[in-house]
Amino acid sequence: MANIIIKGAKQNNLKNISVEIPKHKLTVFTGRSGSGKSSLVFSTIAAESERLLNETYSTYIQNQLTQYEKPDVDAIYHLPVSMVISQKRLGGNSRSTVGTISDIYSAVRLLWSRVGEPFVAYSNEFSFNNPAGMCETCHGLGYVEDIDVDELLDYDKSLNEHAIQFPTFGPDHWRGKRYTLSGLFDNDKKLKDYTKDEMEILLYTEPMKLKDAPDKWPKTAKFEGVIHRFRRNFLINDGFEKNRWLSEVNRVVTEKTCPDCHGKRLNSKILSCKIKGLDIADFTSMTIRENIQFLDSIDHPTASYIIKPLRTQLQSLVDIGLGYLTLARETPTLSGGESQRIKLIRHLNSPLTDLVYIIDEPSVGLHPEDIKNINRIIQSIRDKGNTVLVVEHDPDIIKIADHIIDIGPGAGRDGGTITFEGSYPELLESDTATGRALREQHQLRRAREPQDFIHLGPISRNNLHDISVDIPKQMITAVTGVAGSGKSTLIKTGFRHMDQTIIIDQKPVHASNRSNLLTYTDIFDEVRAFFSKETGLKKSLFSYNSDGACPNCNGKGVLKTELAYMPDFSQVCEVCHGTRYKEEVLAATVDGYSIADVLRLTVDEGVAYFSHHDKITETLQSLQATGLGYMTLGQSLDTLSGGEVQRVKLSKYLIEQVRDHIFIFDEPTTGLHEEDIHVLIDLFNRLVDDGNTVILIEHNLTMMTAADWIIDMGPGAGQDGGRLLYSGPAAGLLDIQDSYTAQHLKHYIK
Structure with missing residues (x-):
């Protein structure tokens, strides 16, 4: 079987590397953080596999799929279809659970519909996402939202003093004026002095036309109580307005277990169907280990046909250390590690072979005891006739590799080359950062004595x-x-x-491709002021989000062309060549560097360049201290990994030299x-x-x-x-x- 051959990979920091990867083997890619592992495995191999597969579909279908740009590589040969298993958390909302995302809930619904007594419906109606099965009160969510009036109102204030504590309900805002201009209230009276009737009118009046409305009242407007208006605008309409004021909505709105279904999501008819005294929601709220014990206790001729594959699926979750979860657990609450293992389970029982599985740090969030289970799964995927590529730092996973490719020797510009290829015993002997780390002897530190x-x-x-x-x-x-x-x-x-x-x-961190390391650490302003002082140009010209932006790409550095039913086409701006700035800004240099050149410097290089500017240097040194010296100053925050984000956050506190925290x-x-x-x-x-x-x-x-x-x-x-x-x-x-x-x-x- 021919190996996967990569020739001339130059994506990101890769230095024109060529490498062969054995098929039907487990290859682990190692190297320092930022060395180029992900650039080779994800941005080159996975991206090209996905792109080529997408090209086999019609242009209409291609337009519905994720678009992948051609990676910067001369050629890739013998590349199978890839399955990428990332650390990205399973998304969804409260209607998506471990049971639904793994498809196990389908088998559970079938079991209750066929074996449960009395017979009430077919399996589809046992879904809390089906109108026929869901609880009518909470619509299958298991909870109802309620407004905390005490959070919404400040009883020590009047309407003129912004007593309705929510944006747009102030006396000068349009929503607030619907109360101050209604003529129904004394606008200077404190809410705590309102009579019961006045409070009822303010809060609970259903939409109505005002009789003898004041002159300033809009002619076609209806008056409605604050609770009705709030519920309509921020609870029923789950759109832009709610998202705009989300933190305020979360302050005012409380979630309560549904009073009718008591959190079970289903209506009483469906819940009346039971197996051995348990309704379907009782079963999904048990742990997966308890689910298996319960299934083992069922003795029913029809049930055994359904239970056998169901039990296998549940046991797979136990085998990868997820037996503590419940099928009712909502997917947004799962960690990245838990999400990744559930994705792995989907592929474990797949009959497809001859694929290349690309797995991103499967050790994340796992104890060494759990890693033993992950290793078994990875090896079983390989043993079915697949090629498995794993990006990993954990010694216990590196140890089981058939083949190891180490990328380095350092990070960022100091990385991007192949420093080692071979077996684990050979890696241990190698003079690489990974080899040295794996050979290191470990001892417990001499502990400090506790004082308090x-x-x-x-x-x-x-x-x-x-x-x-x-x-x-x-x-x-x-x-x-x-x-x-x-x-x-x-x-x-x-x-x-x-x-x-x-x-x-x-x-x-909440970031777009217009935010970078300098904006997050609050020193981009200092950098622009430095360039302004040294060149005589105004400060705003050194911002690609303001006056300095290239007029052709508006400071984005790239131009995206929409081609109707064909995929969008992106290309580097031919005017600024990706620098984002106007020509006059790029012409203004300090010590031979333009602002765009500075944004391309690594943190380590930036420390040397700004050596006479204390505030900038201090901030960059704090980033350096967290091991992020390889990142470029202009790197977009939306490209950072979880670990990198954590260290950028930490750097801020190092700058402030926080104490007693x-x-x-x-x-x-x-x-x-x-x-x-x-x-x-x-x-x-x-x-x-x-x-x-x-x-x-x-x-x-x-x-x-x-x-x-x-x-x-x-x-x-x-x-x-x-x-x-x-x-x-x-x-x-x-x-x-x-x-x-x-x-x-x-x-x-x-």
Whole structure:
């Protein structure tokens, strides 16, 4: 079988590389963060496979599909159709659940419709998304939205003082004027002094024509109470207005369990059908492990035909460490790691072979114990006759590779070359960043002595029942345990309303391709002022979002041409050549560099260029300290990975030199090469030395060895977890018999 051959790959930072990838093998791509792994695997191999497959469809169909530009590569030979399994969270809304996204709920509906008693409907009507099956009160959502009047009104104010606490309901706004101009109220009277009748008119009047309306009242307008108007504008119409004021809507609107179906989403007719005393919603609210036990207890000739494949699907979820989930769990609440594993399950039972599966860091969000299950799945996909390409940093996944390709030697411009090809034993011997990191011997750090503690609890939430714990101040604490054991629930619930707490997670910053590293760190203004002072041009000319924008592309750097039913065509702007700026701006240079040249500098290069400008240098050095020295100053924020986003957020606090705060990091090692983890460890120690407390929700064993204190949750996930197994100095964890973390950590430091 011919290998996949790539010749002359130059995408992003790739330096004209050529490589062969063996088919029907598991190849792991390693290298420092930003070295070019994703540029080769996703932006070149996956993108070209998707693009070529799309070209086989009609132009009409192509227009409905995601568009892929041709990657910068000379040639790719023997390329199979690709299946990309990314870390992107499963989207959807509250109507999308683990059961519906995995298609397991279809089999569950079939089981209840055929075996449940009494017979009430066919399987389609057992869906909470079907009008015939859904609860009429909540329309299948399981909850109803209600308006918290006490959040909406300030009773100590009058209508003229903006007593209706919501944008557009002020006395000078059009919605607010519908009350102040109605003639029904004393506009200077405090709401707390309203009679019961006055309050009823203000809030609950149904739309009506006003008799003897004042002159200023719009002739065709109807008067309606605040609650009616708010419900119509912001709850029933779920569109632009709601999204525009979303944070305010969330403040005023509360969700309550549906009073009719009690959160079960289905109507009483469907819920009356039961198997062994359970309705279908009872079943989907049990954990997947409990589902299997329940199915094993059913003895019915028709049921066995449906149960056998259903049980296999459920067992697959258990096998990848998701047995703690329920089929009713809404997909937007799943983590990136959980989403990725559910996507993997879809392919596990697929009869298709000879594909290339491209998997992005399957270790994300996983404890070493869970990684054993992921490894089995990846190997079984390969063993069915597929080629599997994995981008990964985790030593336990690198270890099972048939073939390893290391890209480096550094990141950004210092990366983009092939530094190693071969087997795992050969990688261990190699002089690469990955080889050195894998050879490193690990020991527990000499722990600091606790001086004071923060008390959390008792906490009862999700799978935690009455859990209390003390966390030492001004130390590094790692909170460990398998995925779903209760780590995040413990920390995020415990610190929810605590002052001086900073949670740094991987949620993307709200960004477009017009925002970059400099805009996020608030120094683009300084950079523009620097260029203005040195060149004599006005500051606004150095913004591609303002006066300096190239008139041809309006500061975008690219032009998109819509070709009717054919795919949109994008090309670099031929006037500014992708720089985004006007010609006169590009002609203005400082020390031989234009503003566009500066945006192409890496953070490391920027530190040298701005060496005499303290504020800019200080900010860039804080980015450097988080290991982001390889990123370019003009890099769009919407291109950052989750781990990179987290480190950009952290850099802001390093600039401010925050003290006496509690920093909570949610899996800070995500996307980080083992050699880069030491950069983070140094940062965390710096935060503690400055008088801060650092708490890490973490699975990485290297990071655990750097902690002063460990809190271990478990032993398992979901109902099998939620217990506090250990809290104390890191060394003491090694003696805990039923801790999976202890077993792996003990092995790691040997």
